[in-house]
Amino acid sequence: MACKDDDAPCQPCQCPSLSYGTLSSDMYLAAKNGDLQKVRQYIENGNDINAADSDGYTLLSSACVGGQVKVVRFLHRQLYLHRNTRDWAGDTPLMHAAMMGHAAVVKELITRPHMCCLDVNVLNNYEETALDVAISAGHAQVEEILQKVKLPKLPAPGDFRTARTPIKSRCQLMMRLECEVCLEDYNQKERRARSLSCGHSVCTSCVAGILSVGRLSCPLCRKVHSGHVVKAEDVPVNFAVDGLVREMEL
The missing domain is CATH 1.25.40.20 (Ankyrin repeat-containing domain)
Known part of the structure; x- marks a missing residue:
């Protein structure tokens, strides 16, 4: 059953037994x-x-x-x-x-x-x-x-215990609305999602941090951002993510 009701009770997961000795x-x-x-x-x-x-x-x-x-x-x-x-x-x-x-x-x-x-x-x-x-x-x-x-x-x-195909749901989407660098949740302020020219998105705060030590390059793929940037707000907003974040905050 997928996540349909935000008010549905959360029943503890009965996690499967572990295979000891499989993690180095x-x-x-x-x-x-x-x-x-x-x-x-x-x-x-x-x-x-x-x-x-x-x-x-x-x-x-x-x-x-x-x-x-x-x-x-x-x-x-x-x-x-x-x-x-x-x-x-x-x-x-x-x-x-x-x-x-x-x-x-x-x-x-x-x-x-x-x-x-x-x-x-x-x-x-x-x-x-x-x-x-x-x-x-x-x-x-x-x-x-x-x-x-x-x-x-x-x-x-x-x-869930045995499934192998990702379950497409609003709840799964909620877990992905995070900056891949700092792993903080995106928001409409200091963690607003920004799109770099390489296609990756990072939050405003992380962009500001990168700019404070030099030119803007993607922390995920290392490509240098092609646009002229003086401050974090000069990097375009990822409006697709931004819209989802806004919806989640309602």
Whole structure:
């Protein structure tokens, strides 16, 4: 079932069992240390986003251990990511973020819409929830976030666990309206989508950042922008993306 009703209840995804030993140690470290380029290349090469190392750590759980918000945001953009996977101790990615006190990652996990609906009440092997873990570790900010959690209402399709064909839906589109450089959501202000002459789009803030250190070249393909640019606002707005962002904000 595709996403049709924004008010439909979000039922936690029953994520499939992991195949341990399929994620290399260097990819575990890449996600944990925030090497977004390496993680991006790994996914673009067709590797399994839910692969796990010998202890059951996936890219997502590794990023949560390291507190790497940008890596978590990038992984959230991938439709077939599973977010309730369990490691050897039964801990989920949310539990790892809570255990380490990474409040920004916890907030990202519970507020980002995804086809794999988060399970905040699942228990690990020690009968602890993510909230219990945060309390035990003394992370008051994370504890407060988890006590007030309100998950986005986005139901997963019935065949999500095994589907291989991308599901075209408004909800999937929402997850793609982000700048590919900073991975922040596009908006109508400092994150407004701008179209470079190469065809790629980046947000106004990223264009300004590139201009502050030299000429404007695309951070994705490295081609130099052909138009004369003095400030970020001189780069044309991507009105296709801009219109969708405006619609989402209504």
